[in-house]
Amino acid sequence: MEFSSQYIQQAVEQLSSLPTIGKKTALKLALHLLDAPSEDVELFTKSLLEMRANVKSCSQCFNLSDAEICQVCSDTLRDQSRICVVETVRDVMAIESTGQYRGLYHVLGGVISPLDGIGPAELTIQELFSRVQQSEVKELIMAVSPTIEGDSTIFYINRMMNDSDVLVSAIARGVSFGNELQYADAMTLGRSIATRTPYDRTI
């Protein structure tokens, strides 16, 4: 596409460098920003710069945070004896949005994947270990991807905790709500039968 303005050209190039934004969408966004009041564009760019400058990694759980210690870690009302171990900050957001978990988190930064050159040292596993030793954690809830790499990570962390009395658990795998049985894959269905739970008569 040819543009009558090099400034538009530059802006479109920058916008289309973002994920999921193609050239056409980038042009639409650029023209939208051109039409918007100058102050709005300044507010827009300011919010991005401020975010980039101020958001850090929580020194305890590696979740995104405005302060040295994140909101979750510094919330004394949360259950300090449970740590939910996840791969990314997006997983923390997903679990927080369920409203079902009141413990702490630990963001690994990925899973162990030798083929991609990611070993335990590339993740925050050592930091997790120190955290467990220094506090009164009773349970590590592993909430990682249901892949071979995820399972290896659970296996590795479980073995590290062998000498301690920390319980390592993993979130349940099974047929999703709203999914029909016949469409569930064999692996999920098989595992959901193997890990069946007693029917709760109180509900």
Added chain:
Amino acid sequence: MEFSSQYIQQAVEQLSSLPTIGKKTALKLALHLLDAPSEDVELFTKSLLEMRANVKSCSQCFNLSDAEICQVCSDTLRDQSRICVVETVRDVMAIESTGQYRGLYHVLGGVISPLDGIGPAELTIQELFSRVQQSEVKELIMAVSPTIEGDSTIFYINRMMNDSDVLVSAIARGVSFGNELQYADAMTLGRSIATRTPYDRTI
């Protein structure tokens, strides 16, 4: 969605105020920018601010331009006797990308639409008229939407040019390339038969 950082919250709000960007995409973009080097984010925001500050409307054709007069208008190699009249700057880009047109443009800023309160005074029709009177334009090529409002606009401009010897033409309406006849709407198909062209034996 709840965020562990108010800066991320603000950035996501700003990003999702853009067209076609929802909350989930905004979060993806924000996390991408968080991971990107600081200089990249500065370059990104700088390009948007520069665009907003420097891009103007060409004083002659109302196309977007870096200078007082746009690249097209100041290009003396282009055919100065033809003006292609379009609704928006996006139409100029679309026609330029065909590489088939070497004349000038005039961006109306819309079409006449009494129901939306848009009369000739809200558009750049008067400026088009002055332009035609002050230069040696021989043809106005109307390239507006094939709607009642578009047709009214062509009708209005054609009537204004009645006393001059400027030819007013409209781009051809017809069945698109690659479209099957049976799926063309009746209006388009009917019009394409009424305005049929002699078969060019030289091709």
